[in-house]
Amino acid sequence: MFPDYLVLSLRDGTAHVPALWFLEVANVLVQAERHARINAADGARFVELLRTLPLVVDNDVAGFQGIGRVLALSRQYDLSTYDSSYLDLAMRKGVPLATRDRKLLTACGLAKVPVMTAT
Numbered sequence: 001m002f003p004d005y006l007v008l009s010l011r012d013g014t015a016h017v018p019a020l021w022f023l024e025v026a027n028v029l030v031q032a033e034r035h036a037r038i039n040a041a042d043g044a045r046f047v048e049l050l051r052t053l054p055l056v057v058d059n060d061v062a063g064f065q066g067i068g069r070v071l072a073l074s075r076q077y078d079l080s081t082y083d084s085s086y087l088d089l090a091m092r093k094g095v096p097l098a099t100r101d102r103k104l105l106t107a108c109g110l111a112k113v114p115v116m117t118a119t
Contacts, residue, residue, distance in 0.1 A: 014054040016093050018061055018085045025050065060092065061085045077107035087113060 029043040038046075060066055066088070073084040083104045090097040096114040099105060108115050 014056050015098075016056045016058050016089055016095055018089050019057055019059050020061075020082060020085060021057075024082070058089050058093070061088060073107075073111075077103070077110065079103055079107055083107075087111065 025047075029038070029046065032038045033040060033043060061070055069088050070081050070084045073079060073087050074081050077084070077087070079087065083099075083101060086097055086099065087104065087107055089095075090108070090113045091111060096116040097104070097108055098116040099108070105115060107113075
């Protein structure tokens with residue numbers, strides 16, 4: 001569910017995530033349960049794994065300044081505001097973005113934001 005290379009890459013570092021990341025993870029888990037890809041116990045184990053990761057939660061998108069940045073990126077790259085919040089965070093922190101979303105990958109290329117890949 002969570003690519004091994006991402007977990008391994010966090011051994012010596014941290015991952016920056018927007019506050020909405022937790023809601024997105026919860027949504028992925030509940031959808032996977034509804035489609036019988038995992039059960040509740042699998043979801044609970046996954047949440048426990050996530051608890052062990054060195055995550056830094058970024059709330060900078062909150063407020064009118066953050067909304068302005070996210071709206072501008074959404075318009076410029078034809079992204080959802082949710083995806084734009086990840087792009088905004090990567091741009092502000094100067095960190096690579098981990099995604100498999102095609103539109104977000106394209107936006108990263110155009111914005112010159114490095115993308116984390118399996119290596």
